[in-house]
Amino acid sequence: MENLPLGLTYDDVLLRPGKSLESRSLADTSTTLPYPNKVGYITLKVPILSANMADITEQGMAAAMYNAGGLGIIHRFCRIDHALAMWLICKQTYTPVFMSIGVNDKERITLLADTGCKAFCIDVANGYSDAVARTIEYLRTTIPGVVVMAGNVATREGALFLMSAGADIIKAGIGPGSCCTTRLVTGCGMPQLSAIAECAEVAHYLIADGGIRGSGDIVKALTMGADAVMIGKLLAGTPEAPGKPIYNTLTASSSKIYSGSASKKQQDKCDMNGKNRTTEGVTAQVQCAESTIKVVTDLLKGIRSGMSYVGAQNLAELRMASFIRVTQSGYTEGLPHALLNNTM
Ligand code: IMP
Numbered sequence: 642m643e644n645l646p647l648g649l650t651y652d653d654v655l656l657r658p659g660k661s662l663e664s665r666s667l668a669d670t671s672t673t674l675p676y677p678n679k680v681g682y683i684t685l686k687v688p689i690l691s692a693n694m695a696d697i698t699e700q701g702m703a704a705a706m707y708n709a710g711g712l713g714i715i716h717r718f719c720r721i722d723h724a725l726a727m728w729l730i731c732k733q734t735y736t737p738v739f740m741s742i743g744v745n746d747k748e749r750i751t752l753l754a755d756t757g758c759k760a761f762c763i764d765v766a767n768g769y770s771d772a773v774a775r776t777i778e779y780l781r782t783t784i785p786g787v788v789v790m791a792g793n794v795a796t797r798e799g800a801l802f803l804m805s806a807g808a809d810i811i812k813a814g815i816g817p818g819s820c821c822t823t824r825l826v827t828g829c830g831m832p833q834l835s836a837i838a839e840c841a842e843v844a845h846y847l848i849a850d851g852g853i854r855g856s857g858d859i860v861k862a863l864t865m866g867a868d869a870v871m872i873g874k875l876l877a878g879t880p881e882a883p884g885k886p887i888y889n890t891l892t893a894s895s896s897k898i899y900s901g902s903a904s905k906k907q908q909d910k911c912d913m914n915g916k917n918r919t920t921e922g923v924t925a926q927v928q929c930a931e932s933t934i935k936v937v938t939d940l941l942k943g944i945r946s947g948m949s950y951v952g953a954q955n956l957a958e959l960r961m962a963s964f965i966r967v968t969q970s971g972y973t974e975g976l977p978h979a980l981l982n983n984t985m
Pocket of ligand 1: 692693694793814816817818819820821822823850851852853871872873874875900901902903904921922923
């Protein structure tokens with residue numbers, strides 16, 4: 642037992658402060674991902690993608706994310722004609738997106754590809770699978786110039802497997818998501834920072850997916866080697882996320898509901914896997930947020946500030962920053978003390 646490897650996540654580490662930038666505005670947060678346009682890549686001013694969940698990214702969120710400097714990944718938990726309609730709207734308004742697909746999803750792939758879609762995200766709970774490799778191969782052989790994002794994996798071997806199968810971008814994260822119960826139900830998973838570290842060793846392009854609670858987590862994910870992060874919960878309360886706000890007269894505030902892709906609610910809606918399915922997600926409620934642009938801009942300010950603390954002018958320099966592990970008391974020390982005394 643003493644030789645068991647240690648898995649770390651965001652709260653287990655901090656970045657060692659370095660010599661500050663002269664100004665936070667000098668921090669360039671832009672990132673580049675492969676994309677099927679004329680130049681073969683897309684540069685995003687903000688290294689944030691919206692999650693391909695039914696309650697997070699449809700065409701409205703995709704447009705808002707692109708306007709905010711990030712990118713939307715459209716979900717697959719809908720009928721094929723709905724996915725096609727979303728893709729066509731994005732195409733007509735020139736909003737770059739990736740369209741999500743599952744394995745055994747040839748009809749969806751064909752319909753999207755026939756109308757010019759070349760950016761796909763293969764999205765399954767455990768992407769380290771032959772079925773995903775076959776889907777990557779199918780995309781590669783049937784769609785010239787296709788760009789494939791594939792996941793999710795959480796280990797070096799999983800990432801290498803997908804890279805060897807032909808994936809361009811790896812999505813990492815098994816179990817860190819805010820509405821995920823995979824670790825509780827299956828006993829499997831990997832603390833997210835360790836997952837990023839392992840996958841970054843082999844992936845050319847890496848998305849850290851799930852578990853982001855604020856800009857500090859994003860700075861840590863980018864430092865560990867992610868090219869961008871994917872977020873769900875932090876965007877779930879925005880007007881651009883699908884779904885209507887619920888007004889609570891007692892608190893005079895509005896909230897929105899969002900469901901895990903493997904939650905009972907989502908599975909019932911999609912009738913996924915019949916009796917053999919396991920439910921590995923929950924439905925949660927979040928306060929309404931003003932707008933996607935506000936959420937993203939606030940996160941961006943924090944990322945810039947983090948880069949300034951370690952003296953990094955861009956993401957390549959950020960990766961040279963060093964981590965220190967923190968104890969539980971070190972972590973607690975960093976929380977607002979009023980919060981600890983329960984007086985906030
Ligand atoms: P969040 O930003 O912490 O809300 O995490 C969003 C991520 O959680 C998504 O991009 C998915 O990778 C993951 N996720 C979404 N739904 C589920 C689920 O039902 N079970 C497990 N993971 C999920």
